[in-house]
Amino acid sequence: PDWKIEDENGQLRLVRTYEFSNFKKALAFTQKIGDKAEEEGHHPSLLTEWGKVTVIWWTHAINGLHENDFIMAAKTDQIAGD
Template identity: 50%
Template sequence: MTENIAEKSCTPCRGGIPPLTRDEAAGYVSQTPGWDLLDDGHLIRRKFKFDDFKQALAFVDKVGQLAEEERHHPDVCFGWGYAEISLQTHKIKGLHENDFILAAKVNQLPRSS
């Protein structure tokens, strides 16, 4: 994987394909610093920290805009001083390249309002 994953775009996942294996997913994790491979390789998650609720909310809004642009949507949990983003492709019950593309793009988002 020599291509910068953040330069790719998410493609619609129609289902019916196997999710990435744990080893395949581990290869992508190296391109998405800060993200953890969880749930036996079926989910990635990253927690972002902020100085206050307003900054966390602004970041979550940016994540939402990005998700709409990429047509790939994370699970988001946030509160005062933090935002936690989780990714998996529900149609295949595991990870797809799209999850790592979006994770890499989330990493590039500005973290202040």
């Protein structure tokens, strides 16, 4: 429910922001999601800020959303312990 579909100049993306109590925890989450992305061969954009990380999934090849993006969003939630 916390994922939103955003339209970036006609390109649809799945976006969710996770909150943390400091920068270090946010950075550790970015690393975990990045490692998972490498493992799966599908890469998000990750905005790391003090106390939060915004994860953005979309599929370059189709310039929009594919089933795999929703699967990766669910895996991101699993890693977040959500």
